Amino acid sequence: MEWMAWTWPTAAFFCAIAALLVLMTALAILRPEVPRVGILRIETTRGDRLFISLLGSAFLCLGWLAVMGPPLWGALALCLIYAAAVFRWV
Known part of the structure; x- marks a missing residue:
């Protein structure tokens, strides 16, 4: 993390976004979406x-x-x- 000068809160924020994207992908696979x-x-x-x-x-x-x-x-x-x-x- 030092090479990008990230702080822990910044890293946690982007990890949360990545987790949301993984969750949405899993939901789309397990329960197909209906608009x-x-x-x-x-x-x-x-x-x-x-x-x-x-x-x-x-x-x-x-x-x-x-x-x-x-x-x-x-x-x-x-x-x-x-x-x-x-x-x-x-």
Whole structure:
């Protein structure tokens, strides 16, 4: 990790993203996806909803940093609620 100057939280973040991708691949193999139409009125799969939740979470964290400052624990809670809502209703 030293050659990229990563910190442990950065490495944990990217490992979590990799784990999510592996989980989504395993789910796609074990339980094939059926696109569904949610509140956005577009067809989405689990992968689409993961992408939407990751993208929205990035914007939530940036907004949190702009308004509240560095401790991101509150932003993490908001991101988890947002991701749950995306997977439920989108």
